[in-house]
Amino acid sequence: QGLALALPAPATKLAESSWPLRVDLAVTEVAGAGGAEAGRALADRLAVRWQSPTGPLLDARIERQRDDAGWAIRRGVVAAGTLTGTGAAEAGALTEPGVLVRLQMPQIDADAWQAALGGLWPTTTEARETAASESVAWLPDRFELRTDRLRVGGRDFQRMQVDASRDSALWRAVVQSEEVAGRIEYRPGTARHPGQVTARLSRLALAREA
Numbered sequence: 522q523g524l525a526l527a528l529p530a531p532a533t534k535l536a537e538s539s540w541p542l543r544v545d546l547a548v549t550e551v552a553g554a555g556g557a558e559a560g561r562a563l564a565d566r567l568a569v570r571w572q573s574p575t576g577p578l579l580d581a582r583i584e585r586q587r588d589d590a591g592w593a594i595r596r597g598v599v600a601a602g603t604l605t606g607t608g609a610a611e612a613g614a615l616t617e618p619g620v621l622v623r624l625q626m627p628q629i630d631a632d633a634w635q636a637a638l639g640g641l642w643p644t645t646t647e648a649r650e651t652a653a654s655e656s657v658a659w660l661p662d663r664f665e666l667r668t669d670r671l672r673v674g675g676r677d678f679q680r681m682q683v684d685a686s687r688d689s690a691l692w693r694a695v696v697q698s699e700e701v702a703g704r705i706e707y708r709p710g711t712a713r714h715p716g717q718v719t720a721r722l723s724r725l726a727l728a729r730e731a
Contacts (some may be wrong), residue, residue, distance in 0.1 A: 528634040531602065531626060532580060541572045549584075563587045564595075578602070583620070593619060599661070602626040619662030629666075630672040630683075662687050664694075671698070676727065700726050 526534035550564035564586045571579035581731035592709055596618050602625040666683040678698045685694035692707045703722030710716035 528637055530628070531573065531575070534651075538574065540578070543570045546566070550586075554649070556613065557588050561587075597621070600625070602629075616671075620660075621663045621665070622661040623665045625667045627668065628670045629668045631671065632675065633672075656717070660687060676700075700724075700728075 523536055523731055524534070525536040526532055528534075533565040545568040546565060548562045548565045550562070552559075552563055564584070565670040567583040567585070569579060569582070579599075579601050581597065583599075583601040585592050586595045587593075597620045597651060599620065600623040602718045650703065664683065664687075666681065666686040668681050670678065671678045672683040678700050680685040681698040682698075682716075683694055683696050685692055687693075692704045694707070696703060696705055701722060702724040705721075706717075706719040707712045708717045
């Protein structure tokens with residue numbers, strides 16, 4: 522309470538409204554006795570839950586492990602949106618390595634989110650490449666999206682479902698909506714080579730722009 526958020530729905534928050542946020546961090550493994558690092562945390566588990574007046578908005582569980590290079594994410598589930606039975610708590614034990622991100626909302630305006638968060642992204646090619654190389658370790662390995670309407674690039678896509686996975690920098694996705702269906706691959710660009718998108722579609726029916 523006391524903090525306003527000028528973000529697209531469902532993350533638009535008035536200062537007078539109360540949205541409880543709970544963060545739990547538990548150490549799950551420590552170094553054994555007898556060494557220089559005795560008692561030092563070697564693994565932990567992070568749980569985050571953010572609640573809006575209409576229901577859970579963010580539900581996440583992340584497990585990390587410390588090695589010689591520092592902390593690394595082992596596995597996790599991050600569920601966001603209007604959650605109804607698809608939160609991290611419903612995912613069961615985190616048995617698979619990597620991070621799964623689930624996004625479920627009645628409507629998603631990607632254009633509005635890009636406009637709201639555009640100032641956070643690097644603007645120069647060099648800055649983008651530096652940020653990309655530093656953030657690869659934090660990117661999810663799998664991504665699921667479910668929405669009745671997705672707005673992106675000035676177009677609306679109805680009943681959109683996306684199931685994507687990442688292999689290093691290469692993303693592969695299966696896309697299904699009333700307007701488009703098929704498989705898409707995306708590889709981010711560099712300073713010398715533009716990004717590449719390859720699509721094999723079984724359906725493409727886009728309305729003519731007004």
